[in-house]
Amino acid sequence: MRHRASSTVPLPAPAGAARSDWHTIRTLLPYLWAYRWRVGLALALMVAAKASVVGVPVLLKGIVDSLSPGQSAALVVPVGLVLAYGALRLANTLFTELRELVFARVTENAVRTVALQVFGHLHSLSMRFHLERQTGGLTRDMERGTRAISSLVSFTIYSVLPTLVEIGLVVGYLALNYDLWFAGITVGALALYILFTVLVTEWRTHFRRTMNELDSKANSRAIDSLINYETVKYFGNEEFESRRYEETLRRYERARLRSQASLSALNVGQSAIIAVAVTLMVWRATAGVAEGRMTLGDLVLVNGFMIQLYAPLNFLGVLYREIKQGLTDLERMFGLLRANREVEDGTDAPALRVSHGPEVRFERVSFAYDSDRPILSEVDFTMRPGTITAVVGPSGAGKSTLARLLYRFYDVSGGRILVDGQDIRSVTQHSLRAAIGIVPQDTVLFNDTLGYNVAYGRPGASAAEIEDVCRSAQLHGFIARLPQGYETPVGERGLKLSGGEKQRVAIARMLLKDPAILVLDEATSALDTRNEQAIQGALRTAAAGRTTLVIAHRLSTVVDADRVLVLDHGRIAESGTHAALLEQDGVYARMWEAQAQQPEEPPALPDAEGASVPA
Known part of the structure; x- marks a missing residue:
């Protein structure tokens, strides 16, 4: 006689005394x-x-x-x-x-x-x-x-x-x-x-x-x-x-x-x-x-x-x-x-109810990875529905931490984060993350094919949908020139691809996910100028009608943002549009001037695989 195993097998007892x-x-x-x-x-x-x-x-x-x-x-x-x-x-x-x-x-x-x-x-x-x-x-x-x-x-x-x-x-x-x-x-x-x-x-x-x-x-x-x-x-x-x-x-x-x-x-x-x-x-x-x-x-x-x-x-x-x-x-x-779930859904937590372009609010948010090393302190801002909010600042200021907190990889130490008025700690993590798409600064790919890695944004997507987002991410031309096309293996962590190619794969699978909230964490940092301009156009199209958080080091990529936040030592030092911040002649203006004095990037030349690399 066959008996099915119960789907709810009791978990082991919590950690405590030594287990016999x-x-x-x-x-x-x-x-x-x-x-x-x-x-x-x-x-x-x-x-x-x-x-x-x-x-x-x-x-x-x-x-x-x-x-x-x-x-x-x-x-x-x-x-x-x-x-x-x-x-x-x-x-x-x-x-x-x-x-x-x-x-x-x-x-x-x-x-x-x-x-x-x-x-x-x-x-x-x-x-x-x-x-x-x-x-x-x-x-x-x-x-x-x-x-x-x-x-x-x-x-x-x-x-x-x-x-x-x-x-x-x-x-x-x-x-x-x-x-x-x-x-x-x-x-x-x-x-x-x-x-x-x-x-x-x-x-x-x-x-x-x-x-x-x-x-x-x-x-x-x-x-x-x-x-x-x-x-x-x-x-x-x-x-x-x-x-x-x-x-x-x-x-x-x-x-x-x-x-x-x-x-x-x-x-x-x-x-x-x-x-x-x-x-x-x-x-x-x-x-x-x-x-x-x-x-x-x-x-x-x-x-x-x-x-x-x-x-x-x-x-x-x-x-x-x-x-x-x-x-x-x-x-x-x-x-x-028995390892403790540091971030856990509440009892009977509902799914996040989100519009296509929701309002996202960081309300007096504080956070520290370790108690003796605070990262964010009383950060307070609102991302209005369907707008682009950019966060800039020096390395270590806490820019990427904002994205991790929004994804709820960690819970805030103080304050709260609201999406369409719902505290993200009160909803299920799965529904929250389903509403967010990210292009990370460091893209890590599965040791599988190009097609698999793009389709990971929405498993089950059709070949036509995958090809469409690859065109939008300026990736389809590169894939089409490969002998194996979309079946080309990318190697361990995607090491067979250049940094720019990996980043375009990340953009394509984000577009395939079609989320309500976009997070672009240095999304074009590994691209040359020519490809960056094309990708920026694709990203602007993708961000239309969605609430977007852009984390950037190069200020030239955020000039069109609806609002720019300057993060310094875990606090918002300045806030406003690109033009308004230049007029303030503050931290943002000095950063802009310093980057403007840097030598221009040399023209791009095609590499052996057809991708563009700096000369």
């Missing part, structure tokens, strides 16, 4: 409980399989006793026992395979559900979290965590529980049919084995944690270095990067060697306990046969039980270590789920 292994297991159980009928059927099949295994030595005892000298049983008795012996072995395999087939969906569903939940949660976290964490470490934690779920479920259902069931059946049979010494030796060896394994494995756990941390660190360093390949080459620091990577690998190697040494000690101790137990069992059985209390079949039975228990019991130690390591990996991934 049992707490981690309890966190995982709801994902399995969604398929409880499959779990129950798998457990029933597991018990049936182990009953078949335990029945094999019992039948073998009957066969041996039937063939012993002095026995007068008919020929059909051993033949029937032999046939039953073969049937039980086949039944064990059949029940085991059915169990794995029934339980496979449970395992895969749990892995998929947890992975999607962690992935979605990471996307819901604030920009601060992602700026403070290394992507390589995050992906490695997710990879190990999802792999740990599969390992834990597989080891528990396929190995640990079957072994414990088999041990229970064997001990019960020995206690009911033989001297209690046999059951006592089995139980005593098992208890000593488990105690020894637990104690040594707990001692070894910190080696695994250290290995995980160093593994993540090495992976993060490698990915960070490869992502910044150009920077490494610019400064000729290949050897420096190799030394940093090797340093982490050496530390990882030392931790791994210590872990291996402790593993060898554990294996020797476990083997010693098993060897002593097997010796005692065979000695008691041999003595029983010699004294006439037991038959040869009983000796074969006891020896068969110990052979059957030896392999899984010895493997039980390996499983326990793997489960402990899996719990460590899973705990680390669940730790990502």
Whole structure:
């Protein structure tokens, strides 16, 4: 019977006290409980399989006793026992395979559900979290965590529980049919084995944690270095990067060697306990046969039980270590789920109701990334519906921070931001961001095709719509000259494209999104003069009827703005039109004069790909 997993699986408990292994297991159980009928059927099949295994030595005892000298049983008795012996072995395999087939969906569903939940949660976290964490470490934690779920479920259902069931059946049979010494030796060896394994494995756990941390660190360093390949080459620091990577690998190697040494000690101790137990069992059985209390079949039975228990019991130690390591990996991934959402929607937050060109108001907004480093202080201005508001000022004045706050990547420290009279903290983040389109200063593209990156502005857009916005962004001519056209790969972070080409892709996908509010953060900073003039015209057309925030360094790009704000040290120093600010002869006028004295940009020449680059 198939049961669908619930779409609302409880999230782990908030961060606080250290999570125990049992707490981690309890966190995982709801994902399995969604398929409880499959779990129950798998457990029933597991018990049936182990009953078949335990029945094999019992039948073998009957066969041996039937063939012993002095026995007068008919020929059909051993033949029937032999046939039953073969049937039980086949039944064990059949029940085991059915169990794995029934339980496979449970395992895969749990892995998929947890992975999607962690992935979605990471996307819901604030920009601060992602700026403070290394992507390589995050992906490695997710990879190990999802792999740990599969390992834990597989080891528990396929190995640990079957072994414990088999041990229970064997001990019960020995206690009911033989001297209690046999059951006592089995139980005593098992208890000593488990105690020894637990104690040594707990001692070894910190080696695994250290290995995980160093593994993540090495992976993060490698990915960070490869992502910044150009920077490494610019400064000729290949050897420096190799030394940093090797340093982490050496530390990882030392931790791994210590872990291996402790593993060898554990294996020797476990083997010693098993060897002593097997010796005692065979000695008691041999003595029983010699004294006439037991038959040869009983000796074969006891020896068969110990052979059957030896392999899984010895493997039980390996499983326990793997489960402990899996719990460590899973705990680390669940730790990502416990990461606090710094920016979160309110309970029953409504969607933003926005007109085509809404009014946007920054009302006495203050903000600081860190409490000791304020960025904005009492910033107050209104972007009237359908107008263009430009913000200029020196680097570090807080211009780009305004865009991040409008997108609600962070919440304001003081004041509020209103869109058509609605505090953006009171509406859903998804509806807010759906109403805003941005052309960022630093455009980062997906490692996919040009067409995919443009279509990302509105997934599902038609080819005609994509081509239309590319024409508006002065990008279609460049794409048409490429052998693969819109299917041309752009490389990691778009490194196969020039800065100007990447910026035109960003403009095209913003146009495809067709938002009510535009944010242009140095939207033409990577373009030459000729292309900048063409793109500026396209942007003015796109901004018509929309409320637009332009963040600019080059003042020549904001002369047509309806209002220009001069931001200095987190405060609005001046405000007005371009002409009015020049007449004030203040900060803006001095910036204009300084930029006017800079040498003019040389004429643009076509590069090898047909794009325009400075001479």
